Amino acid sequence: VICLQSDSNPEGYKDVVVMDEASITHFDANGAIKAELRQSYVERFRGLDFHHGYNQFVTTEKNRLGIKVVFFSLVTGIERKLNISDRLYCPIQVSRAKCVFLKCFGNRIFVTDLGNGMILVLDLESGSSRKILHSNESPLNNLMGIDVDNYGNIVAATSADTAEGVSCNLEIFDADEKHIQTCTIQGIKPSGLCLQGNSLYLAEILSKRIDIFTLYDKSVL
Amino acid sequence: LTKVEDGTFSLHKSLLNRSNGHNDTNTEILLGDLDNPPQSPSLWKKSPDSIANYIENKRIEGLKEREENEAAARDLNDIWDSSLKVGAAATWSNTSQCNFGNERYVFISQPSIHIPINPSLPQSIAVDGKRIFVGDVFNSAVYFFFDTNFRGRYLNSYFFCSRQFLLYFQEPGQLAMYFGSRDM
Numbered sequence: 260v261i262c263l264q265s266d267s268n269p270e271g272y273k274d275v276v277v278m279d280e281a282s283i284t285h286f287d288a289n290g291a292i293k294a295e296l297r298q299s300y301v302e303r304f305r306g307l308d309f310h311h312g313y314n315q316f317v318t319t320e321k322n323r324l325g326i327k328v329v330f331f332s333l334v335t336g337i338e339r340k341l342n343i344s345d346r347l348y349c350p351i352q353v354s355r356a357k358c359v360f361l362k363c364f365g366n367r368i369f370v371t372d373l374g375n376g377m378i379l380v381l382d383l384e385s386g387s388s389r390k391i392l393h394s395n396e397s398p399l400n401n402l403m404g405i406d407v408d409n410y411g412n413i414v415a416a417t418s419a420d421t422a423e424g425v426s427c428n429l430e431i432f433d434a435d436e437k438h439i440q441t442c443t444i445q446g447i448k449p450s451g452l453c454l455q456g457n458s459l460y461l462a463e464i465l466s467k468r469i470d471i472f473t474l475y476d477k478s479v480l
Numbered sequence: 481l482t483k484v485e486d487g488t489f490s491l492h493k494s495l496l497n498r499s500n501g502h503n504d505t506n507t508e509i510l511l512g513d514l515d516n517p518p519q520s521p522s523l524w525k526k527s528p529d530s531i532a533n534y535i536e537n538k539r540i541e542g543l544k545e546r547e548e549n550e551a552a553a554r555d556l557n558d559i560w561d562s563s564l565k566v567g568a569a570a571t572w573s574n575t576s577q578c579n580f581g582n583e584r585y586v587f588i589s590q591p592s593i594h595i596p597i598n599p600s601l602p603q604s605i606a607v608d609g610k611r612i613f614v615g616d617v618f619n620s621a622v623y624f625f626f627d628t629n630f631r632g633r634y635l636n637s638y639f640f641c642s643r644q645f646l647l648y649f650q651e652p653g654q655l656a657m658y659f660g661s662r663d664m
């Protein structure tokens with residue numbers, strides 16, 4: 260589920276787009292259906308975001324040969340597919356790849372690969388793709404959520420199960436896709452992430468709740 | 481196999497004539513008929529300058545054709561033209577005001593919002609001001625919260641068809657959630 264700025268009322272509540280197994284439905288702020296794509300190929304889609312520059316939705320699709328980033332419109336269907344996995348310097352294990360979340364930022368598209376524990380990046384400007392890894396090059400464990408702040412910093416939600424219990428590790432990468440820090444939050448296993456305003460929202464799967472964290476400037480506190 | 485039409489073996493004669501040259505007397509005897517020697521390609525009759533021009537023109541045409549083919553091939557991989565790329569960057573908008581690259585910032589935990597549905601598997605989350613939407617892949621539902629209050633299923637009359645899922649342990653003590661769709 261994603262929220263989109265309404266073209267008819269940009270200042271009001273946003274539209275809501277829901278992708279399920281059979282269709283992708285665009286609701287307006289009042290819940291009325293604005294558009295719907297109901298095709299058999301929708302069941303292969305994983306992850307959803309909207310690219311405001313291209314005015315198209317973006318998702319991923321995987322087959323035995325690789326992973327493709329798919330651009331589509333709810334009116335015209337699939338517009339274009341770009342293979343993201345065959346241009347990587349160090350190929351990923353396609354059979355293990357499980358793309359769950361996708362985020363567009365400028366000319367880059369970030370795709371979480373839960374199976375291989377990494378973030379795949381499709382750079383539309385250079386036509387290249389690459390991987391984002393932790394600074395110690397270890398895979399990102401239980402990668403379940405990604406978002407990008409207004410400065411281009413990438414936030415990825417991962418989690419670890421240790422003897423002390425579960426902990427959420429928010430892996431932060433700068434705009435150059437370099438890992439800069441890890442923020443650990445004990446007792447949380449995230450299954451989704453969203454940035455809004457100066458807050459970070461996490462869907463928590465163990466306790467069935469939404470955890471909210473607000474960023475404050477230490478110098479102000 | 482050579483098609484023989486009239487017994488004159490004209491094709492054989494022309495090929496032999498071209499490969500052996502015109503002064504081969506054996507060929508003349510063998511062929512017996514040189515009254516109608518094969519026509520030379522018209523290009524060979526042109527002056528050396530015109531041949532050079534012809535070659536140069538062909539070279540330029542080839543370059544143009546290659547450029548066109550390369551552009552078409554690039555278009556298959558490129559998404560959009562450069563003007564749209566500029567537009568894409570210019571029209572980018574983000575609702576986040578955070579700067580996670582700034583080390584002066586700290587996380588402050590706010591009161592959590594409980595999802596009063598059990599069992600459930602919350603997954604994707606979207607926020608629009610006071611409105612929060614959470615997808616539940618277990619119950620094929622999207623839950624709606626307003627101002628941190630649970631308001632039930634979003635569009636209760638609308639049926640969402642969630643992907644099937646499964647839970648399994650990757651390693652002892654480690655919980656992972658994967659979708660169970662056949663192609664993942």
